[in-house]
Amino acid sequence: MKIYKFGGASVKNADAFRNLAQIVQTYGGNKQLLIVVSAMGKTTNALELVFDLAYTYKDYSEALQQSRAYHQEVVQALFPNTGNPVYEELEHLFSKLNYSLQNLNRQVGYDQLYDQTVSYGELLASTILHHFLQEQGLTNTWVDSRKYIQTDTTWREAKIDWDWSERLIKRDLPTILDEQLIVTQGFLGGTNNGLTTTLGREGSDFSGAIFAYCLQAEAMYIWKDVEGLLNADPKYFTDTVRYAEISYQETVEMAYYGASVIHPKTIKPLANRLIPLYVKSFLHPSGEGTKICDCRYQKLAPAYIIKENQCLISFSVKDFTFISEKNLGTIFNALSELRLKINLMQNSAISFSVCTDWNENRLQKLLQTLQDQFVIHYNTGLVLYTIKNYDSESLNKTIAGKEILLEQRTRTTFQFVCKQ
Numbered sequence: 230m231k232i233y234k235f236g237g238a239s240v241k242n243a244d245a246f247r248n249l250a251q252i253v254q255t256y257g258g259n260k261q262l263l264i265v266v267s268a269m270g271k272t273t274n275a276l277e278l279v280f281d282l283a284y285t286y287k288d289y290s291e292a293l294q295q296s297r298a299y300h301q302e303v304v305q306a307l308f309p310n311t312g313n314p315v316y317e318e319l320e321h322l323f324s325k326l327n328y329s330l331q332n333l334n335r336q337v338g339y340d341q342l343y344d345q346t347v348s349y350g351e352l353l354a355s356t357i358l359h360h361f362l363q364e365q366g367l368t369n370t371w372v373d374s375r376k377y378i379q380t381d382t383t384w385r386e387a388k389i390d391w392d393w394s395e396r397l398i399k400r401d402l403p404t405i406l407d408e409q410l411i412v413t414q415g416f417l418g419g420t421n422n423g424l425t426t427t428l429g430r431e432g433s434d435f436s437g438a439i440f441a442y443c444l445q446a447e448a449m450y451i452w453k454d455v456e457g458l459l460n461a462d463p464k465y466f467t468d469t470v471r472y473a474e475i476s477y478q479e480t481v482e483m484a485y486y487g488a489s490v491i492h493p494k495t496i497k498p499l500a501n502r503l504i505p506l507y508v509k510s511f512l513h514p515s516g517e518g519t520k521i522c523d524c525r526y527q528k529l530a531p532a533y534i535i536k537e538n539q540c541l542i543s544f545s546v547k548d549f550t551f552i553s554e555k556n557l558g559t560i561f562n563a564l565s566e567l568r569l570k571i572n573l574m575q576n577s578a579i580s581f582s583v584c585t586d587w588n589e590n591r592l593q594k595l596l597q598t599l600q601d602q603f604v605i606h607y608n609t610g611l612v613l614y615t616i617k618n619y620d621s622e623s624l625n626k627t628i629a630g631k632e633i634l635l636e637q638r639t640r641t642t643f644q645f646v647c648k649q
């Protein structure tokens with residue numbers, strides 16, 4: 230069996246849904262295929278905004294109505310028969326969402342309520358897709374991924390209970406797949422007492438990999454708006470090269486450094502069971518794409534990765550003693566507690582610097598926690614550049630004209646932080 234994962238761009242409007250159905254029809258077959266779908270377009274961002282307004286007692290009705298109208302417009306274009314059950318299900322989901330926004334139990338905290346809200350994006354998209362494929366003669370079962378991907382309660386970044394999820398998935402899904410397709414949601418998990426969790430932003434690729442791992446799929450395909458895994462993001466670079474084949478290890482490093490085409494957690498479950506991952510274009514589905522697998526090759530074209538919106542924080546001890554392992558332990562603990570991920574770090578005799586994603590709220594908390602022990606300076610509005618498999622040409626071309634605040638290199642990887 231295979232996994233197909235379609236992200237927000239693949240379901241951003243009615244034509245995108247039609248194109249998706251065509252891909253499933255042509256390449257996917259009518260069984261032994263599990264389809265993971267994300268929220269339509271930028272719906273998750275829109276729901277984040279709705280939730281923020283509701284949580285802070287502001288009027289969210291217009292923002293929610295915009296999202297509702299967006300979904301209604303797509304449904305009206307896809308289902309000329311207004312008697313189709315999708316209409317009622319869409320209304321039901323929006324009523325439930327509105328009800329829960331009106332009755333937020335703020336005592337449980339922001340993050341838990343966030344998950345109960347933004348998860349509607351995937352519930353809506355998968356409901357529409359289920360009915361649309363059904364209409365196209367692609368018989369399928371809508372599966373609630375929250376009942377199968379079991380997690381802890383680390384809201385917004387839930388940790389998977391692999392054994393339990395595998396047992397549940399293996400118990401129910403293969404029998405369905407023997408007969409027909411499955412449509413399910415990316416990004417979502419569930420706790421053992423029935424609450425919704427999310428797996429981290431852009432986490433639908435990871436959901437696909439979880440299903441692939443548990444079902445021991447023969448392959449997973451992620452359908453994107455690019456020709457495959459390229460050596461740079463075409464939004465920033467013009468002369469990109471597609472990798473025809475690339476290793477799990479190389480890909481996981483690219484994703485970790487910030488190549489946003491694949492969620493960093495996607496590779497491990499696939500690599501553990503040697504399941505190949507294909508990155509394919511939903512715009513040119515017959516194109517070769519990229520195969521990510523356990524492979525060896527001579528030399529890859531340099532890969533350029535950009536991570537924007539970075540913050541460089543430096544900690545110095547107050548009494549000119551050296552930065553010790555004990556100091557570092559204190560800093561790491563605080564960063565970990567606040568879920569501030571280190572993208573790059575460097576230490577000197579009396580100071581230690583880290584580059585993290587910019588998050589004002591978390592940074593303020595970090596300052597509160599550590600300012601008694603360290604002198605802390607920070608710069609915001611920065612970019613982290615990484616060149617993997619660099620050579621002098623790629624390096625000189627990239628650093629030209631940039632004001633570098635910090636740089637680091639190994640034999641294969643060159644990284645630097647500079648102003649935006």
Ligand SMILES: Nc1ncnc2c1ncn2[C@@H]1O[C@H](COP(=O)(O)OP(=O)(O)O)[C@@H](O)[C@H]1O
Nearest residue numbers: 236237238239455458459461462464488489490
């Ligand atoms: N190395 C890369 N190769 C290809 N695309 C990349 C790369 N790095 C970043 N991207 C970006 O990833 C985007 C596709 O990923 P994403 O928008 O997350 O897809 P979706 O949300 O539809 O799953 C592309 O449009 C491209 O701009």
Ligand SMILES: N[C@@H](CC(=O)OP(=O)(O)O)C(=O)O
Nearest residue numbers: 236237267273430431432433
């Ligand atoms: N909809 C979620 C999950 C996701 O992975 O989306 P996409 O596959 O479109 O990146 C988000 O935007 O975070």
